[in-house]
Amino acid sequence: MDTWRQVFAINENKFPDDFLFGTATASYQVEGAWNTNGKGENIWDRYTHQYPDKILDKSNGDVACDSYNKLEEDVRLLKNMNVDFYRFSVSWSRILPKGFAYQVNADGIRYYNNLIDLLISNGITPMVTMFHWDTPQNLEYFGGFTNSLIVNWFEEYARILFDNFGDRVKFWITFNEPKQTCAEGYGIGTKAPGYKLFGIADYMCIHNVLKSHARVYHLYNNTYKETQQGKIGITNDAVWSEPKTQSVEDVEAAERGLLFTFGLYTDPIYHYNGDYPQVVKEFVSARSKLEGFSYSRLPKFTPEEITYIKGTYDFFGLNHYTTTLVNNVDPFPIGDPSQIKDARIRTSFSPSWPKTASSWFKVVPWGFTKVLKWIKNRYGDIDIYVTENGYSDHECLNDQERINYYKQYLSALLDAIYDHKVNVKGYAAWSFLDNFEWNDGYVNRFGLYHVNFSDPQRTRTPKASLYYFKNIIKNRKLIKL
Ligand code: NOJ
DSSP: OHHHHHHSOOOOOOOOTTOEEEEEOOHHHHOOOTTSTTOOOBHHHHHHHHOGGGSTTSOOSSSTTOTTTOHHHHHHHHHHHTOSEEEEEOOHHHHSTTSSTTSOOHHHHHHHHHHHHHHHHTTOEEEEEEESSOOBHHHHTTTGGGSTTHHHHHHHHHHHHHHHHTTTOOEEEEEEOHHIIIIIIIIIOOSTTOOOOTTTHHHHHHHHHHHHHHHHHHHIIIIIHHHHOOEEEEEEEEEEEEESSSSHHHHHHHHHHHIIIIIHHHHHHHSTTOSSOHHHHHHHHHHHHHTTOSSOSSOOOOHHHHHHHTTOOSSEEEEEEEEEEEEEOOOOOSSSOOHHHHHTEEEEOOTTSOBOSSTTOBOOHHHHHHHHHHHHHHHOSOOEEEEEEOOOBSSOSSOHHHHHHHHHHHHHHHHHHHHHOOOEEEEEEEOSBOOOOGGGTTTSBOOSEEEOTTSTTOOEEEOHHHHHHHHHHHHSSOOOO
16 A cells, blocks of 8 residues: 555645534444334334345344434534444434334423534534435335425425434435436345336436435425524445546546436536436437337426426535446447336446445546536536535555545545535534444444444444544644654
């Protein structure tokens, strides 16, 4: 890794005065208490219990970091980090055990009220994600995000959140990484609910997620914003697409790849024309026709829907971790539909990119600058909050590689601010704690605090990176190692 350390010059500028530092988690990954005090089952409870083999260490989030019971301690640790904000998510089925608004779990309201109050009394701003992948299981029986009625179900859930927490929560994120819910949950089937309906259900899902997001944005804007004075947005994840060669075909394929994996989710909200990217519409439609469909597998928005969804943001929420090389491929033979076949791309990694513990993830700091520039070029000068960025290793307290990662990626972020005038307003390190890393269980760790998962107390211990991150917050610049 020494060569990697030397290749990049560190940006020594200061973070802007109003730049906010935070850290992030998600309900299923940290809370535990999966069936305590009235919480309903969600799709990750079901998936991990039913298919333990799909999780690397056959584990689940039943106890996770036990953050449900360790709220005071967690807030003390956050306070010790000196973060400006803490991004956490609300478990829909802890608030509404059946997903629907007819049955509200008072204990869920109590729990999040306590968390929010404790954060605020410690000077930490809550940033609240309404949905981080844990759909109530009961709603999945009705098709979950493939059922267009979820727009109403999500609106009713959001109304309860605004009514109960909106007086104190000033940052709302409707959805975290819809691509994972849709493409992995309903497409490839590697995440809950685990359906392999690629090229069809994944597109139905994103259609409904975008409509649900817009409905809740308008609900907030029309009914709550004036009194509650908060901001509302959505978080999407971008993997930067770098052309594998400089051939016209590969350069076009890289752009197309980004539009399929990112623009599909962001254009309808942020692009001045709204709607899905033109190239995505064309490629899915052409491929659908070849496959014998009389319509495109990508559902169409009506002109009214395009207008309704366009502009539904107060900021741009971005999760970013890595980059891939993309090359163009010839049309695939006709068979089962898939987004990859629609996009006609192949992705790979350069062997020179440093590895992490996660198979999908290599260290490529310059991709971060490129993705931030791309967002500004395509969507204009929007306030961007990086709602997640971080590094995975195996269990390790002296995590020098994580320190390196933060240093290089934050330097790339400063490059975007100073060299390209991208308006990045905040940054959340993923993650506050080692936690349940979905299919990678507790094997791959992202935390600034180590958590001992074999200890019933789930003891938290600061890692070297925690001290490094604290120093950045204190100095407002990247110190040299
Ligand atoms: C993004 C997801 O939002 C988060 O839940 C996950 O743990 C991290 N990526 C790392 O994979």
